[in-house]
Amino acid sequence: MVPTHEALALRGIRITLVINIAAIVFQTAIMATLARLVTAADYGLLAGALMLMRVVQHLIVAGPERALLLLPEPDPATLSVVFRAFVVVGLVVSILLAAGSGLALWLGLAPSFALTLAALSPLLPLTTAGIVFRAVLRRRLAFGRLTLADTAGQLVGGGAVAFVAASAGWGVFALVLGQLAASLLQTVLIAGFALRSGHVRILNSPPSWRPLLAPIITTSLAIGRTSLLEVLHGQIPLTTIGLLLGEVSLGMCNRAVALVQVPLELLVSAVTRVRISTITAHRDDGTALRAACQDLMSVSGAIILPLSAGMAAAATPLTVTVLGSEWRAAGAAVAWTAVAAGAGQLGHVVAVINEGMLRFDDRFRIQLATTVIAVAGMVLGGWTAELSGALAGWAAGCGVFLALHLLVAAQALSLPLAALCGTLLPGAAAAAGCVAAISAVSALLPGFSAPMRLLADILLCATVTTGLYAFCFTSLFTLLLRHAGVRRPMVRDDCPADGAAAPDTAPPPLVR
Numbered sequence: 001m002v003p004t005h006e007a008l009a010l011r012g013i014r015i016t017l018v019i020n021i022a023a024i025v026f027q028t029a030i031m032a033t034l035a036r037l038v039t040a041a042d043y044g045l046l047a048g049a050l051m052l053m054r055v056v057q058h059l060i061v062a063g064p065e066r067a068l069l070l071l072p073e074p075d076p077a078t079l080s081v082v083f084r085a086f087v088v089v090g091l092v093v094s095i096l097l098a099a100g101s102g103l104a105l106w107l108g109l110a111p112s113f114a115l116t117l118a119a120l121s122p123l124l125p126l127t128t129a130g131i132v133f134r135a136v137l138r139r140r141l142a143f144g145r146l147t148l149a150d151t152a153g154q155l156v157g158g159g160a161v162a163f164v165a166a167s168a169g170w171g172v173f174a175l176v177l178g179q180l181a182a183s184l185l186q187t188v189l190i191a192g193f194a195l196r197s198g199h200v201r202i203l204n205s206p207p208s209w210r211p212l213l214a215p216i217i218t219t220s221l222a223i224g225r226t227s228l229l230e231v232l233h234g235q236i237p238l239t240t241i242g243l244l245l246g247e248v249s250l251g252m253c254n255r256a257v258a259l260v261q262v263p264l265e266l267l268v269s270a271v272t273r274v275r276i277s278t279i280t281a282h283r284d285d286g287t288a289l290r291a292a293c294q295d296l297m298s299v300s301g302a303i304i305l306p307l308s309a310g311m312a313a314a315a316t317p318l319t320v321t322v323l324g325s326e327w328r329a330a331g332a333a334v335a336w337t338a339v340a341a342g343a344g345q346l347g348h349v350v351a352v353i354n355e356g357m358l359r360f361d362d363r364f365r366i367q368l369a370t371t372v373i374a375v376a377g378m379v380l381g382g383w384t385a386e387l388s389g390a391l392a393g394w395a396a397g398c399g400v401f402l403a404l405h406l407l408v409a410a411q412a413l414s415l416p417l418a419a420l421c422g423t424l425l426p427g428a429a430a431a432a433g434c435v436a437a438i439s440a441v442s443a444l445l446p447g448f449s450a451p452m453r454l455l456a457d458i459l460l461c462a463t464v465t466t467g468l469y470a471f472c473f474t475s476l477f478t479l480l481l482r483h484a485g486v487r488r489p490m491v492r493d494d495c496p497a498d499g500a501a502a503p504d505t506a507p508p509p510l511v512r
Contacts, residue, residue, distance in 0.1 A: 030159040037166040040251030047254035049116040063220030068135035090128030130187040133194035149189035157182025252330040261341040301427030308342025309431035313438040320450040336391035347402035370401040426473040433464040
């Protein structure tokens with residue numbers, strides 16, 4: 001029996017979740033180790049160089065990869081042309097970036113930053129070489145292999161290689177070496193998986209490359225302007241803090257993002273990376289599309305809201321336990337980063353829905369508006385309350401980002417805004433329960449060590465969240481179990497009861 005698209009999607013989510021949860025555990029251990037070997041100033045240098053590098057990476061990579069997903073199935077000749085073209089682009093841009101860094105170094109302009117940026121420049125061709133292979137695996141719903149490659153790269157490169165170099169006293173260049181090793185291993189593994197599948201042959205020689213590359217470039221440009229704004233929006237907190245408050249505050253913010261936002265992104269991407277394929281497949285079936293989007297939002301809210309609220313409430317014991325007591329001053333940064341990450345990740349989920357509905361122009365306008373709002377909020381907050389105030393301004397911008405995307409999604413799906421927001425109610429209730437539980441632990445166990453308080457916080461939050469979903473939101477609980485691979489009869493709240501007549505009115509048409 002051939003698996004259905006839904007069965008393949010659920011299997012992809014389960015595999016990705018398992019691997020991503022394991023990656024979070026290992027990455028937390030790596031973070032805890034490196035934080036005791038590398039200073040906040042070193043992390044600030046790396047973060048500053050990566051800000052520029054990631055803008056360039058996304059400008060080159062995000063558009064073509066998404067275009068290969070959204071356009072009809074590309075043939076081997078098209079894949080071969082895209083591979084060759086963007087490897088060349090990556091090499092050229094890398095050389096230009098290294099030359100610019102060398103010029104800055106020769107002129108004596110920020111020599112430490114210039115050296116770090118020049119050392120990171122090989123990331124570009126390593127990333128562009130994987131565009132085609134990633135797209136092929138995503139079209140085949142091979143998310144387990146993608147996640148395995150990403151995780152192996154982070155553990156071996158960002159973990160083992162960086163640890164050895166940091167132990168030898170390489171400072172920021174230990175972190176740079178870890179980034180390069182991770183990217184190299186990820187690209188090699190992804191290329192190997194894609195080539196073994198037989199769906200891509202990069203050595204094909206098409207007679208003419210222009211007709212094959214033209215639709216990819218056109219769609220890439222439509223997507224790329226929004227992708228550029230998205231990555232600029234993502235770099236806002238680090239850029240603003242680096243310019244206003246210096247390298248040490250930038251390093252603290254970098255670790256706060258790694259501690260809070262990266263785990264959330266890994267968990268959410270396990271669902272959204274798979275579900276974007278489901279949304280695209282159901283685009284012409286309004287009823288199935290609405291159900292898929294509401295399920296995606298309810299599952300994402302059930303994961304994001306209690307986690308982000310819990311990390312914000314337990315910011316101090318979390319920071320001291322993972323990073324060490326010398327990082328205690330970063331506790332407030334972790335709290336505000338958790339708030340911003342929660343709103344931002346939920347906004348990203350709704351943005352994925354809007355992208356699946358081909359609402360590129362709306363997404364671009366929202367990203368532009370919220371980027372301006374976030375910059376203004378961070379500058380004002382940083383001026384009045386330094387690091388905490390700047391991150392509070394970022395959180396406000398993320399909240400506006402979420403609200404605007406909800407408005408667009410409600411219109412695109414022809415759903416009342418209240419119905420769409422109602423999918424987030426279980427997660428919001430669990431978040432409130434987690435904050436109350438952590439507050440109780442802080443009041444009752446003030447003399448306990450940070451690790452013991454954190455353990456108590458985690459156990460209480462897990463108990464509150466699981467109990468709330470199991471007894472008060474049974475349909476959501478069943479849906480979560482399905483995503484986790486636990487089979488149980490599912491009863492949707494919006495389905496008619498046994499023996500009842502189905503509604504005799506069809507849902508309104510989708511708004512394109």
